[in-house]
Amino acid sequence: MESEKITSELQFKAVRSSGAGGQNVNKVSSKVVLYFDLKNSQAISDEEKLLLENKLANRLTSEKILILNCDEDRSQLKNKAIVIKRFLDIITAGLVVPKIRKATNVSKSVIRKRIKDKKNLSEIKKSRRKPDF
Template sequence: MLNSEVLVQELQFKAVRSSGAGGQHVNKVSSKIELSFDLRNSAAFSERQKERLLAKLNHRLTKDGVLLMQCGESRSQHKNKDLIIKRFLALVKASLVVPKKRIPTKIPKSVIRKRLKNKKNLSDKKVNRRKPDLD
């Protein structure tokens, strides 16, 4: 269903400098990876899949329908690239899952009878606790 080789070929990567502390190393090495994926112009998905992805990922997409992700966890550019590809594939796979439609179950008559019987017993118990009417 999901052809990851075709998807990975459509991805665009850009290496940028990581933010935060790190001394001289962080100032001279571009190890952070930014991934961009143009969902609307992708050939890897059918129109139905694109609609589902657009609906599920609309908060992560730009106005042009481009998904942007970034990873700067490792000091290695290659590790960051592998991490971001794995995250991207997991995100796409999770977004394409169609949830099962819930079928409401019918409550059995014996369960309804049992509930009403318990209510009646509790009511009778409370009635018996009252002071008797001597009129």
């Protein structure tokens, strides 16, 4: 996956933002909404698409479109940069294949140490008891 190729497939929409900004917020569209069509993407291979569909299932629409928005800043350009970075982070995290866990056995020295510790604790507790006459 190339970030330049994938960012060329992104679609943006500027919307009026809520929150801080005073009177400026009523006349400037500073909120940025990012749309990415996963199903029709040319930058991602079919295997990567399947992996992303599984990992991002709760974030995708029924048409397999990823929608992200950002209205953190009063500047539209900064919001666009933030949402692109967030998108790239989500995609790279979604493409990470988890390592297969190998089952291992507990070593004999660990078992011996555990039993020794149990016996030691048992002796300590036994010494605290009232003597039996």
